[in-house]
Amino acid sequence: MSPKRHQCRAISGKVDVAVAANTILLQALKQNLAIVGWSNDLNPSHVCCRVVTRKELLSEDKGEAFKRLLKALIRAERVKNEHPEKAVAAAKAHLKLDDKTVDSIVNEEHSHYSPDPNSKEVKKMWEQMKSIGYIENADGIDINDYINLDLYERALEELMNEYPEDKDYYQKLLDRFNKQNL
Template sequence: MQSGHRTGQRLRAGLAGLILALAAGSALAESLKVGYLPVTGHAKFFVAKEQGFFKEEGLDVELVEFVNSADGLNAVVANKLDVGAFGTAAPLVHYARGSELKIIGGIMGEDAAIIVKPENAGTIKTVADLRGKKIATIRLATGDAVLRAALKDEKLNWKNDVQIFELKNPPAVLEAVKSGQVDAGVVWGPHDIRAERQGLKVVIRSSDVQPGHPCCRLVVKSDRAAKGDTWDRFLRAILKAEKFAAQNRKETIDSIQKYVKLDRDILEQGYYSPHLDQTSDPNVKGTQKFWTTLVEAEFVDGTRPLEPIFETGPYHRALEKLAKENPKDPYWKEKLQAEKARNVL
């Protein structure tokens, strides 16, 4: 009888200890507010959250949705977010205006497209064909900046030779094109797929005019960049999500579907599109090239040196640690090689 009593006591004590350990673990988890756009290109946030990679790294992440990069970047600058991924143009424009920002990684690249009504697809085939046309874009979106740079390359002045209308989000652009209010529109994926299913035509992709361009950099305020090993752990979770998504299609789409309310087949086609780059590094070279095109297109004032915006240490350490933990995994070796090529000025 006493033995049974002692056993019960031990069980209760063990259970209490387990509850305390779980509570302590929860209390020790670092809270982060992370800003995202409801697009397939931001899937690594959703995968890291739903598959437990943030939790594995001791992070309690709250994902906060925005409809465009301009609003999201404003939230980063105003300290309402710890980190966000909002285009390449938005952080560079804010940086050019004096905001103290750091790029610590990336979520995606490329993936923007110019759409038109079917009857205009025969006459609008190239950027040069946009002369005199009305074009809908999304304010401070990467595709908008790529378009303006491409117009300059064609000797077209985006201030005078075309009419650009900055709208709130991709659905607004789709409606403007469908209704004939504009001749062409710039959207990001998977809204290019939605456009095609609604009878519109993709005539130009951002990767056609600026191959390999970055989009959606991971941006933090400068005073938050030196936050112990927080960003190392955050980027480890993002890298784990990148690998998981490459190898687990069904579970990846399950994760995306919780945050992007579109048909499953659209999400799958959008995420696994050949026009979407899913690398997670800062892409220093690509961002520098993008900055140069913005300056040349008179989209930003380029008097401020760009080099201080890059904080490449967290990504390098995160990747190096994953490679050391998995020495036989070729995935991380390939990532290390890519990092050396992309992250130097």
């Protein structure tokens, strides 16, 4: 969905500017607001919406649950990309929104959903946020201590073994993982 760029009349009588998620895209367009740009137009490889948890929950006995979650997310990414209508149906079951709104959220072309850690871009964004003063008191914090690559890589390897007929697909994700993380 590529919204048309058009003149917009400020609702408040002043210049209205916002940074927002695509979840309010249709509402903004209905209010005659225009999209000036998307974050991934400015930085095509920027990251958004990472899977996060507290480090202590990744202990050896509990890390298994998170690896299983990643396996489910990896499989869901494929369904979303190959069968977007199924993703809309699955999301609609949990949202009290009409099909058009759910589709605009789930399948908006600028939204890229991936459970891959993409640590290179996370680190890049971390440095950018520090450089503009968005993150304060970051001295002494090593972002690498907060990025776990092992669980995602193990999840992919397990999926390759569990679904040998889909090994080519998972190999592409492993190649992407290696490029984005190693």
